[in-house]
Amino acid sequence: MKRVGGLYKAMLDRENFLLAFHRAAKGKRYRAKVGEFQDDLPNWMTSIRQRLCSGNFIFGRFHQFLIRDPKERIITAPCFEERVVHHAIMNVCEPVLDRWLIDDTYACRVGRGREAAVKQAMHFCRTQSWCLKLDVRKYFDSIDHDRLLELLTRRFKEVPLHTLFDRIVRSYRGSQGIGLPIGSLMSQHFANFYLGWLDRYVKEALQIRGYVRYMDDMLLWGDDRLELQRIQRECESFVSDQLKLEFKLAQIRRVEHGVSFLGCRLFPAHIELNRRSKQRWRSRVRFLEKAYRLGLISDLDLQKRLASLTAFARGGGARSWKFRTSVLEPWQVDEP
Numbered sequence: 001m002k003r004v005g006g007l008y009k010a011m012l013d014r015e016n017f018l019l020a021f022h023r024a025a026k027g028k029r030y031r032a033k034v035g036e037f038q039d040d041l042p043n044w045m046t047s048i049r050q051r052l053c054s055g056n057f058i059f060g061r062f063h064q065f066l067i068r069d070p071k072e073r074i075i076t077a078p079c080f081e082e083r084v085v086h087h088a089i090m091n092v093c094e095p096v097l098d099r100w101l102i103d104d105t106y107a108c109r110v111g112r113g114r115e116a117a118v119k120q121a122m123h124f125c126r127t128q129s130w131c132l133k134l135d136v137r138k139y140f141d142s143i144d145h146d147r148l149l150e151l152l153t154r155r156f157k158e159v160p161l162h163t164l165f166d167r168i169v170r171s172y173r174g175s176q177g178i179g180l181p182i183g184s185l186m187s188q189h190f191a192n193f194y195l196g197w198l199d200r201y202v203k204e205a206l207q208i209r210g211y212v213r214y215m216d217d218m219l220l221w222g223d224d225r226l227e228l229q230r231i232q233r234e235c236e237s238f239v240s241d242q243l244k245l246e247f248k249l250a251q252i253r254r255v256e257h258g259v260s261f262l263g264c265r266l267f268p269a270h271i272e273l274n275r276r277s278k279q280r281w282r283s284r285v286r287f288l289e290k291a292y293r294l295g296l297i298s299d300l301d302l303q304k305r306l307a308s309l310t311a312f313a314r315g316g317g318a319r320s321w322k323f324r325t326s327v328l329e330p331w332q333v334d335e336p
Helices: 007-012 012-025 032-039 041-054 080-100 114-127 146-154 159-170 183-194 196-205 225-242 275-292 301-316 321-334
Strands: 062-068 072-078 129-134 211-214 217-222 247-254 259-261 265-266 271-273
Touching: 007 012, 007 041, 007 080, 007 159, 012 041, 012 080, 032 080, 041 080, 041 211, 072 080, 072 129, 072 211, 080 159, 080 183, 114 211, 114 217, 114 265, 114 301, 129 225, 129 259, 129 301, 146 183, 183 196, 196 211, 196 225, 211 225, 217 225, 217 259, 225 247, 259 321, 271 275, 271 301, 275 301
Parallel strands: none
Antiparallel strands: 062 072, 129 217, 129 247, 211 217, 259 265, 265 271
């Protein structure tokens, strides 16, 4: 594998840091810290670059909070200054990581995402009889620091960049040596890269044509159930030996019975929202209804949020019109 260099100097470039600031500040300019940063932007950028070069920049200043969407997760968000550094690094490193990933990986990639993953999965559902679904147990919490950093050195050859990666990765649970924080830009890309080695094993060693991955959710297709069982064992062995991970879910189903993936249930002829997505969608609409009636959100806010919910429900071409109508109709009837 050819390693890439010349990125560290580009990362420290002033224009790159200016772009990093604007990306980190997107949607957050009303916050006091962002305003303070922007008011003295040239000095802030100079200070950050100097501290990075001297090795004095402090990583690991996180803010944690709990969400339930749909399951309980602890979000670990870095401070704004560290977010700017993450964006500065990924501005130059993300294209390198993206070029290395295979076409069948859809998370954290420009021009791809959930809807494209669902559409590609539907393509294989129409042409194959059986589907193997794999899901990594506590994925972000299980990523091994040493192994991740070793794999990154195979892609990037500059020692200063390796040092930055090491400090960022070990700033979270460094004493335990495992885990990446959910809520960090670099964690998303590192986690996607980490399972990229399984992608290549599946496509190159096992030569599986029907394969789609969205972060740690994977689907593999075939026409022989016994062959998929063999592939399952091979994948389990690979992630255990090479990535120090394990699957919490390994399920083989006939495609005609429906395959659950990214909030949808895929059939050869159509897509539906799965039961959990319907429950969440209904709950969120009821929450918006209550907030609107209490005057907590405006007409414009309501329209934007409903449009976002509708886009999710229709993602990938899912049949959801009747369901959405049944949820929204009572509310619409009650409106004056």
